[in-house]
Amino acid sequence: MRGLPAPLAALVDHFATLPGIGSKSALRIVLNLLQRPADDAQGLANAIAALHQRVGFCPTCGCFSESDHCAICDDPRRDQGLLCVVEQPVDVLMIERSGFQGCYHVLHGRLSPIDGIGPEQLTLDRLQRRIAGGAIHELVLATSATVDGEATAFYIARNLAVDGLTVSRIARGVPEGGELEYIDEFTLSRALEQRTPW
Numbered sequence: 001m002r003g004l005p006a007p008l009a010a011l012v013d014h015f016a017t018l019p020g021i022g023s024k025s026a027l028r029i030v031l032n033l034l035q036r037p038a039d040d041a042q043g044l045a046n047a048i049a050a051l052h053q054r055v056g057f058c059p060t061c062g063c064f065s066e067s068d069h070c071a072i073c074d075d076p077r078r079d080q081g082l083l084c085v086v087e088q089p090v091d092v093l094m095i096e097r098s099g100f101q102g103c104y105h106v107l108h109g110r111l112s113p114i115d116g117i118g119p120e121q122l123t124l125d126r127l128q129r130r131i132a133g134g135a136i137h138e139l140v141l142a143t144s145a146t147v148d149g150e151a152t153a154f155y156i157a158r159n160l161a162v163d164g165l166t167v168s169r170i171a172r173g174v175p176e177g178g179e180l181e182y183i184d185e186f187t188l189s190r191a192l193e194q195r196t197p198w
């Protein structure tokens with residue numbers, strides 16, 4: 001950005017690469033940081049630096065973790081045999097809001113032949129080992145409701161199912177508080193197909 005001191009311009013450029021932040025917003029953020037006490041900027045810098053230093057992925061489930069095991073895998077009150085299979089760690093945060101009391105398996109992606117992402121690029125081998133361990137009784141496939149998400153769920157159901165393991169798929173349908181007139185016909189059609197007895 002012309003006319004800005006180099007350190008200011010560099011920080012604006014960094015912020016402007018973040019999702020949802022254009023160059024004007026980036027400039028506003030940086031100028032705001034400059035107006036605050038230096039400790040505020042240092043606190044932000046420390047938090048950003050700690051991201052990659054301290055946050056990794058749980059080697060068991062693939063969720064965000066600060067140590068070798070995540071708080072979810074270590075929680076004895078959860079059903080360790082009920083695994084919700086999701087595409088990304090952020091999906092875990094969303095499902096946690098629902099009050100789900102099982103554990104997770106994060107695939108870190110979904111099958112996408114057009115992007116060259118096959119089964120070996122996902123954490124399916126790790127999932128298979130968890131299933132082979134014998135302690136898992138149900139997989140809830142919570143991959144996205146897209147063509148690739150459906151294909152990923154189908155692949156898992158077909159290739160990883162073993163005797164004694166229930167494989168289910170999250171339902172799709174009418175959202176809480178949703179007016180029928182605003183719901184697309186595919187969602188409505190799926191909601192009718194997956195209707196449940198009252």
Ligand SMILES: [Zn+2]
Pocket residue numbers: 058059060061062063069070071072073074
């Ligand atoms: Zn974990």
